Amino acid sequence: MQCPFCAAPTSVLAIRESADGCAIRRRRLCSGCERVFTTLETATLQICRPKGVLTPFSRRSVISKVRTAAKGQFRVEDASARRSRSRKLSLGAVPPRRLPARRSAEPDVNGHAPFPLVSASGRG
Known part of the structure; x- marks a missing residue:
């Protein structure tokens, strides 16, 4: 300098x-x-427009332009909407878990079966 x-x-x-x-x-x-x-x-962030004009970077402007470009493409939501939606879910609204796939009743190395063996009559 x-x-x-x-x-x-x-x-x-x-x-x-x-x-x-x-x-x-x-x-x-x-x-x-x-x-x-x-x-x-x-350091400053500036955007160079097509005609060569420099404009200051605006986060709000970029977000609105991305939302406009993505309109109809996929669902865009902000963090506050996600938080409010997650608060609305209660324990009863949680979908039931899927049961694990059936495993074979062969014992492991220690001789323990992965699930209790049930006979055809329904008793153990």
């Missing part, structure tokens, strides 16, 4: 991250005039 006072090259003395983590502060020393100054570097 060039010095803002004399346009000579500079060197970095120290680098510190800001408290929120969104910026970097650099202490610089000019090799020409020997002044010390601070630069603040930040």
Whole structure:
């Protein structure tokens, strides 16, 4: 980087991250005039439109455009709707679990059957 006072090259003395983590502060020393100054570097998200115009990034705008593009494709719902729907489900509304597939009644290595053996008469 060039010095803002004399346009000579500079060197970095120290680098510190800001408290929120969104910026970097650099202490610089000019090799020409020997002044010390601070630069603040930040990153911004911008969208380049088809005509070359740069616009600031808007999360709300992106979400609305994705919803418009996905309309009719599949069901899109936000987190608040999912939470309210999950609260409405009660224990009685849970669908019954499927029973496991029938296993053979052959005993395992220790001689234990995986399920109790039931005879044709229904007694064990």
